[in-house]
Amino acid sequence: MATAAPSTPAFDDPEPVVSHDGIVQLSWSGPPGDYEVRLDERVFYRGRLPSAHLSGLREGDYTVSIRARDDGGWSPWSPAKHITVRHHSLPLVFSLMALGLLTFGGTAVVVLRSSRRSA
Numbered sequence: 053m054a055t056a057a058p059s060t061p062a063f064d065d066p067e068p069v070v071s072h073d074g075i076v077q078l079s080w081s082g083p084p085g086d087y088e089v090r091l092d093e094r095v096f097y098r099g100r101l102p103s104a105h106l107s108g109l110r111e112g113d114y115t116v117s118i119r120a121r122d123d124g125g126w127s128p129w130s131p132a133k134h135i136t137v138r139h140h141s142l143p144l145v146f147s148l149m150a151l152g153l154l155t156f157g158g159t160a161v162v163v164l165r166s167s168r169r170s171a
Contacts, residue, residue, distance in 0.1 A: 055124035058083040061102070063118070068134040074109035076135055078116060085122040090129070091115075109137045 061082025069076055078089065080102050089097040089104050092114055097104040106116075115132040 055122075057124045058085060058120045058122045058127045060127045060130050061087065061118045061120050062130060063133050066131070066133060068136065070136045070138065071109065072138060072140050074107060074111075074137050074139065076106040076109065077103070078106065078118075078133070079103040080118050080130075082118070082120045082127075083122060085120050087118055087120055088126075089116060089118050106135075109135070111137050111139050113137075 061080045064079045088095050114135040117129040117132050119129050120127045
């Protein structure tokens with residue numbers, strides 16, 4: 053007698069995600085067993101943990117779905133979760149880099165001056 057397929061897992065937060073760094077943490081609830089997670093029709097995770105980490109995503113729009121497997125086979129794929137990656141603009145990135153360089157330079161000057169005074 054065939055065992056029924058497991059119930060379909062569901063994302064803990066089904067709302068769309070917007071990432072500015074190409075990194076997304078996914079988590080879901082589902083029956084115990086194995087899981088598969090697909091990103092735009094390509095499976096990128098297989099495992100027993102109900103979470104997955106995505107990184108290195110390029111700017112664009114993605115969909116992610118999950119399914120579970122037990123002795124009864126695979127569940128249907130979950131409804132798609134939408135991910136939008138919009139990296140920070142280059143002017144903002146260069147501004148933050150310049151601010152970091154100024155902070156580093158100022159700190160170096162203070163340290164060098166105080167070390168000369170104490171010598």
